[in-house]
Amino acid sequence: MKRSNQPFFWLLFGAGGMLSALIGAMLVFITGVAAPLGLGVHADLMSHANAIAFARGIPGKLFLLVVVSLFLWHAAHRIYHSLHDLGIPPGPLAQAACYGTALLGTVVATVALLAIGF
Amino acid sequence: MADTRKIVLEVLRYTPGQSTAPTLQQYPIEFTDDMSVLQGLQQVKDFVDGSLTFRWSCRMAICGSCGMMIDGAPKLACRAFLRDFLPGPLRVEPLEHFPIERDLVVDISDFVDKLGRITPWIEPREPRSLEQGEYLQTPAQLERFESFSHCINCMLCYAACPQYGLDSRFLGPAATALLHRYNSDSRDGAQAKRMELVNSEEGVWACTAVGYCSEVCPKAVDPANAVNQNKTASAVSWFARFLPGRG
Amino acid sequence: MDGWWRRDPFFIRYMAREATAPFVAAYAIVLLVGIVSLARGADAYEEWLEALASTGWIVAHAILVAIFAYHTYTWFQIMPKTMPPVVVRGRRLAPEVITFAGIAAAVLASLALWILVAYGAP
Numbered sequence: 380m381k382r383s384n385q386p387f388f389w390l391l392f393g394a395g396g397m398l399s400a401l402i403g404a405m406l407v408f409i410t411g412v413a414a415p416l417g418l419g420v421h422a423d424l425m426s427h428a429n430a431i432a433f434a435r436g437i438p439g440k441l442f443l444l445v446v447v448s449l450f451l452w453h454a455a456h457r458i459y460h461s462l463h464d465l466g467i468p469p470g471p472l473a474q475a476a477c478y479g480t481a482l483l484g485t486v487v488a489t490v491a492l493l494a495i496g497f
Numbered sequence: 498m499a500d501t502r503k504i505v506l507e508v509l510r511y512t513p514g515q516s517t518a519p520t521l522q523q524y525p526i527e528f529t530d531d532m533s534v535l536q537g538l539q540q541v542k543d544f545v546d547g548s549l550t551f552r553w554s555c556r557m558a559i560c561g562s563c564g565m566m567i568d569g570a571p572k573l574a575c576r577a578f579l580r581d582f583l584p585g586p587l588r589v590e591p592l593e594h595f596p597i598e599r600d601l602v603v604d605i606s607d608f609v610d611k612l613g614r615i616t617p618w619i620e621p622r623e624p625r626s627l628e629q630g631e632y633l634q635t636p637a638q639l640e641r642f643e644s645f646s647h648c649i650n651c652m653l654c655y656a657a658c659p660q661y662g663l664d665s666r667f668l669g670p671a672a673t674a675l676l677h678r679y680n681s682d683s684r685d686g687a688q689a690k691r692m693e694l695v696n697s698e699e700g701v702w703a704c705t706a707v708g709y710c711s712e713v714c715p716k717a718v719d720p721a722n723a724v725n726q727n728k729t730a731s732a733v734s735w736f737a738r739f740l741p742g743r744g
Numbered sequence: 745m746d747g748w749w750r751r752d753p754f755f756i757r758y759m760a761r762e763a764t765a766p767f768v769a770a771y772a773i774v775l776l777v778g779i780v781s782l783a784r785g786a787d788a789y790e791e792w793l794e795a796l797a798s799t800g801w802i803v804a805h806a807i808l809v810a811i812f813a814y815h816t817y818t819w820f821q822i823m824p825k826t827m828p829p830v831v832v833r834g835r836r837l838a839p840e841v842i843t844f845a846g847i848a849a850a851v852l853a854s855l856a857l858w859i860l861v862a863y864g865a866p
Contacts, residue, residue, distance in 0.1 A: 380694065380696075381697060381698050382698075382735075383698045383700060383731075385702035386731055386735035386736070389732060396815075397819070399768055400816040400819035400820065402853050403768065403812040404812035404815075404816060404850075405857050407808045407809050408805075409858070410796070411771075411796065411801065411804070411806070411808060412805050415796050415802055420861055426793075427782075427786045427789050427790060427793075431782065434779065443775070443779055446772070447775050450768050450771065450775075451769055451773075453765070454766065454772065457762055457764075457765035461759075464659065464749065466746060492779060495783050569751060637834070640831075659755065663748075705762070706822050706826050707755070708758075708822055709755070709758075711825055722829070725825060725826040725827070729827075729828060
């Protein structure tokens with residue numbers, strides 16, 4: 380019997396699902412609604428200076444990397460199975476498309492965060 | 498009969514070698530408040546159409562024989578009451594995801610084969626002679642597997658599982674629940690053998706936690722929980738391979 | 745099996761739960777674009793920031809908030825079935841308790857994040 384490779388992706392799915400369940404809605408509200416409208420937060424919360432300062436610190440860098448990559452891995456795993464639910468057979472091709480996109484996003488985020496510097 | 502009401506049973510009929518495709522046949526029946534769907538079918542068979550074929554035995558949700566799709570949902574016919582489906586008509590079909598053998602009888606050989614694959618017995622962790630006495634177990638050890646031993650093999654969970662419907666290689670809810678029952682028994686020592694099946698592509702990983710299997714289970718076995726606990730176990734074993742000194 | 749999920753309200757709710765995934769990915773990509781523009785320089789970042797402040801994106805994010813909240817609800821609703829049993833004083837924790845605890849944890853974590861951002865940020 381061939382061992383499934385799903386445990387690896389499932390753990391990333393679970394971690395991303397848990398993180399987005401805990402703080403996802405609030406995070407979207409802050410960056411997408413509150414900050415642009417200045418609702419309850421500083422008008423310059425996401426200004427260039429603040430963003431650079433945040434992304435140069437180790438905690439900020441890790442936070443951004445973890446949020447972007449885990450959200451992507453969570454979505455990729457769910458979408459992979461949803462494709463099967465909709466009649467698209469699971470397998471290497473669907474895996475490459477779904478998990479490949481999440482991997483690409485993780486790599487791009489890592490490179491960009493490193494390029495921002497410390 | 499006192500206080501009878503009327504309902505139309507709309508029953509799927511199929512006879513291999515005669516029918517080209519399944520058809521629905523309507524049977525108007527009179528029923529009393531205490532009559533189950535199974536009793537409705539029995540009334541049809543006894544007084545209207547003796548050729549109607551379905552499985553049943555105990556009439557009290559213990560034998561697991563009379564599982565069928567009742568109004569589109571997997572249910573035991575003995576546990577569903579006609580009064581709950583008024584005004585009707587009430588659609589009665591064979592269990593989803595299994596090939597029809599005849600009318601409401603399905604071919605269960607795939608499930609029976611799966612049951613055979615999970616090593617559904619205790620292989621003692623340490624052999625004991627008769628003189629050494631029985632295998633002792635604490636209430637807490639019993640609690641770990643007891644609910645999973647309540648399965649009556651009615652296969653409602655398989656009819657409820659879209660993943661089994663999409664790909665029947667998936668070991669599925671009930672067989673995994675029973676596997677889990679043995680794997681979490683303190684007396685058993687065959688976990689490694691069963692984990693090979695759990696970890697495989699046919700094992701637990703087709704499950705997407707739909708959860709409908711546990712909803713339809715007439716015995717509150719919660720097979721979805723068994724499957725998902727084994728995902729955790731399988732994930733642990735997946736990573737344990739990379740630890741030093743592990744195979 | 746075509747269209748199987750339309751047969752039962754239970755399956756429709758399942759598909760709705762699964763359908764949150766592309767939206768979670770969409771938000772991750774919005775953030776990713778922001779990070780990349782931050783790496784590219786001030787001008788690129790200001791452009792991204794300006795786009796976020798447009799009515800269209802604010803409305804889109806408001807809708808995303810609702811979808812993420814639905815994800816939170818469904819995530820903790822299925823959790824009693826997906827996690828190993830929790831035994832407290834010899835009794836299995838009821839599913840409703842697990843779901844409630846999960847949602848409570850999400851509310852607390854979100855409040856903590858809000859306080860951190862609204863009062864702790866420079």
